[in-house]
Amino acid sequence: MKNIIFIAPPGAGKGTQAKMVSEKYGIPHISTGDLLRDERNSGSELSEMLKQEMDKGNLIDDNIIVHLLRERLNKVDCNNGYILDGYPRSVLQSKIYEDLLLELNKEIGIVIYMDIDKDLALERTLSRLICSSCGASYSSASLELKPKIDGICDRCGHMLRVRGDDNPEVFSNRFDTYLRETKPLIDYYNSLGILKTITVLKNDTAQDVFNKIEQFLK
Numbered sequence: 453m454k455n456i457i458f459i460a461p462p463g464a465g466k467g468t469q470a471k472m473v474s475e476k477y478g479i480p481h482i483s484t485g486d487l488l489r490d491e492r493n494s495g496s497e498l499s500e501m502l503k504q505e506m507d508k509g510n511l512i513d514d515n516i517i518v519h520l521l522r523e524r525l526n527k528v529d530c531n532n533g534y535i536l537d538g539y540p541r542s543v544l545q546s547k548i549y550e551d552l553l554l555e556l557n558k559e560i561g562i563v564i565y566m567d568i569d570k571d572l573a574l575e576r577t578l579s580r581l582i583c584s585s586c587g588a589s590y591s592s593a594s595l596e597l598k599p600k601i602d603g604i605c606d607r608c609g610h611m612l613r614v615r616g617d618d619n620p621e622v623f624s625n626r627f628d629t630y631l632r633e634t635k636p637l638i639d640y641y642n643s644l645g646i647l648k649t650i651t652v653l654k655n656d657t658a659q660d661v662f663n664k665i666e667q668f669l670k
């Protein structure tokens with residue numbers, strides 16, 4: 453399996469899709485947001501700074517991310533392909549990532565770009581619930597992604613909560629950051645001939661979106 457980069461604005465459902473691809477194709481799902489949340493919750497010297505910046509929706513320093521990513525990509529489960537969710541998020545990060553790939557002797561693979569209208573992305577962001585223990589993600593607005601029991605994680609039985617950065621103000625900052633920093637990557641990957649675009653529509657279920665993505669994986 454080729455390595456896959458997912459690029460999408462907040463609220464497009466890239467975490468959900470990356471997880472579905474990971475489960476079906478048996479390759480790890482590596483989310484830099486999750487790597488940072490683990491570091492933030494570890495009580496390390498970076499914890500407080502990460503909490504403040506992530507709660508505002510600001511991007512975290514490139515050196516911190518590349519350090520966490522190098523450690524993760526060096527693990528043996530990445531040898532047969534992996535899915536990157538949330539990285540690279542800027543043109544500078546794409547250059548840093550290319551150096552890392554050279555260092556680790558890995559290929560860039562393909563880039564899946566999930567396009568979505570801003571209002572729809574906001575609506576979906578505000579309905580997201582995550583498990584306070586295992587991090588599983590749910591949506592109160594989707595029959596398919598609702599937990600079986602309201603407020604309780606299907607996977608581990610812990611309480612669900614709203615993520616600290618899922619509110620209209622922080623969404624707006626994250627969306628603007630996406631347009632400014634991440635969107636230029638689309639042209640760059642298109643010029644390399646590795647960009648695959650799908651559009652997320654209002655009535656699409658997670659399975660509908662997955663079907664659109666799968667046409668590029670077969």
Ligand code: AMP
Nearest residue numbers: 484485505506509510511512538539541
């Ligand atoms: P996510 O889970 O992808 O929505 O990311 C949550 C937060 O983690 C972002 O709003 C950023 O603060 C931080 N973050 C995740 N990935 C990156 C990245 N590649 N570069 C900088 N900050 C990141």
